[in-house]
C-alpha cells in the first residue's frame with residue numbers, strides 16, 4: 505500500500521512539493537537532514553521506528569531536489585500522538601514545508617484516533633518552539649538534562665482537530 509502521496513503543492517518558483525511516505529531508499533537524505541538539524545536519531549532508530557509504524561514516517565520532496573524534509577509520528581497512548589522527529593534541509597527552510605509535514609502528520613494521528621499530540625523540544629530551539637506555538641501547541645512541562653548533551657527539554661501538547669490547521673505561505 506505504501507508509498508502514498510499526501511500533499512502536492514507548488515512552491516514559489518514553481519517547484520512542486522510532495523509529501524509521501526518514507527521509503528528505506530530515503531534514509532541517507534533523512535540522516536543528512538537529521539544531523540544538520542542537530543537531532544539525536546540514528547539510522548538504526550529511524551529504521552526501527554519505520555518498521556514499527558511505516559505510516560507515521562513522511563518525507564517532503566521538492567521537484568528534482570529530492571527529499572528536503574521529514575517527520576516521524578507515533579502513538580504514545582491510544583489517544584495521544586507524539587512527534588518523534590522533524591527537520592527540513594537548511595536550504596528549504598522558511599517556506600512552509602515543516603508546517604505541511606506536520607499538518608499531514610496530524611491527519612494521520614487523527615485517523616488513528618489520537619485526540620492530542622505531544623513533543624519534546626530543546627529549550628534553546630526558539631525556531632521550533634515558535635513553529636509549534638503557531639500550530640497550536642502549548643508548554644506543559646520541563647525535563648532537565650533530557651538530551652545527551654545535557655540540554656533541557658520543554659514538553660508541548662496540542663489538541664487535534666481539523667480547525668487547528670495552518671496554511672502554507674509559499
Ligand SMILES: CC(C)(COP(=O)(O)OP(=O)(O)OC[C@H]1O[C@@H](n2cnc3c(N)ncnc32)[C@H](O)[C@@H]1OP(=O)(O)O)[C@@H](O)C(=O)NCCC(=O)NCCS
Nearest residue numbers: 541590591592597598599600601602603625632634635638
Ligand atoms: C524547525 C524547522 C523544522 C522549521 O522548518 P521550516 O520548514 O523552516 O518551518 P516553516 O517554514 O513551516 O515555518 C513555520 C513557522 O515556524 C517559525 N519559524 C520557522 N523558521 C523560523 C526562523 N528562522 N525564525 C523564527 N521563526 C521561524 C515561524 O513561526 C514560521 O511561521 P511564520 O514564518 O509565518 O512566522 C527547521 O528550522 C529545522 O529543520 N530545524 C532543525 C531541526 C529542528 O529543530 N527540529 C525540531 C526539533 S523539536
